[in-house]
Amino acid sequence: MxxxxxxxxxxxxxxxxxxxxxxxxxxxxxxxxxxxxxxxxxxxxxASMDELLAEAFDWVASDDLARTVGALDASDDPVERLAIFFAFYNRADEDWGMQLWLDAWSEAARRPALQQTSRRLNVAWHSLVADLLRAGVGSGAMTCDEPDAVAWQIISLLDGLALQAVAHADLVARDDANSWARGYAEDQLALERGVLRSRATDRR
Amino acid sequence: MxxxxxxxxxxxxxxxxxxxxxxxxxxxxxxxxxxxxxxxxxxxxxASMDELLAEAFDWVASDDLARTVGALDASDDPVERLAIFFAFYNRADEDWGMQLWLDAWSEAARRPALQQTSRRLNVAWHSLVADLLRAGVGSGAMTCDEPDAVAWQIISLLDGLALQAVAHADLVARDDANSWARGYAEDQLALERGVLRSRATDRR
DNA sequence: AGATCTATTGCACAGTTGTCCAACAGTCTC
DNA sequence: GAGACTGTTGGACAACTGTGCAATAGATCT
Known part of the structure; x- marks a missing residue:
């Protein structure tokens, strides 16, 4: 070896x-x-236990991100790509699952070694979602005035769902939460600064 | 003593x-x-350290909930009460702050002593929000088909915002996130099963 | 074959932790 | 004031942790 x-x-x-x-x-x-x-x-x-934990966490983070990007390559349609992203984000049955994420987040507040990866990862996910939104807007398939701000909202929203799923999975049905998240994102894309508008294109 | x-x-x-x-x-x-x-x-x-930690966590949880309910008594207007709730939920400058919540949530997954309080608390908050929604619907000030489901969504959403605020406060501006959460809740109240509708009443 | 280097072991060490307990110091009762 | 009870102390104990290190095993090279 x-x-x-x-x-x-x-x-x-x-x-x-x-x-x-x-x-x-x-x-x-x-x-x-x-x-x-x-x-x-x-x-x-x-060299130290902190270094090992940081590298393990970094590996999970990178692998997760890489697999998401890989899955997104399956489609060219901007709206479908966003849907793929949502489906992928909900990965409680994976090997490590959401628990590890919540854990890492909590732990990162105290371990500088983990903090760096946690931060880099958060920025990476935001950038990914923002790009998905911009591509959708560019293709004319959706409306979104502030892709950067909305991307943060989507990330935060999904984190909240994940947190609830980990802590109280039996209270909030996972399928419901996931489908709602997807539906919400579609709605959010049509929202502009809190003013509701009916979308011109029909929704599936 | x-x-x-x-x-x-x-x-x-x-x-x-x-x-x-x-x-x-x-x-x-x-x-x-x-x-x-x-x-x-x-x-x-x-008797044990676990018992002490559980009691301390339980104290925070109960106190937080009691103070929220107390603050809600300041108003009779259903919509204003919901706004008060949102403002109160965002309490990063409190003595214990959001970090403790995230911590407790993560820790509860491993400590049975904490799990009980975490679970009871989650149900209590959901029940509080659902009641606020039902009161609003009852008074005719808002529209909401499924208060229970929407209440879970609001709770999850706020947890996500809190999580982001704790872990990456500098990336997501707290004021923005908070005002957005409030605005989103108002929008959500007018949403029915993913179909966007313009509200009859004007929004402030 | 002998030398050299690296991977690997087993253990020692110091520092923490939760838990327990004998001793002391108060206060109250009779 | 004597005795009983309770709050409080300081430290002992075993179990655990990360870390370092001398000794061994195994491969590689000359």
Missing amino acids: TPAERRAAIVDATLAVMVRQGIAATTARDVAAEMGTSSGLIHHYF | TPAERRAAIVDATLAVMVRQGIAATTARDVAAEMGTSSGLIHHYF
């Missing part, structure tokens, strides 16, 4: 423990046990 | 430490240092 492979294996094991126990409760010994190796090995590849 | 007062003092000190260091990093010794007493004293009043 090459050093690069070993490093990746450690990150993989760390992710497994992270999901199972939460970021704060992820210890070097647990990760070592997950791999069936010694805990000292981890510190041979990572 | 009576036993009840001492218990309250311990909860107060615990809250101070919670806000400063986060729930997960709140230790018995820190709480004792905050009060200038011994750490053994804490276990004389609370």
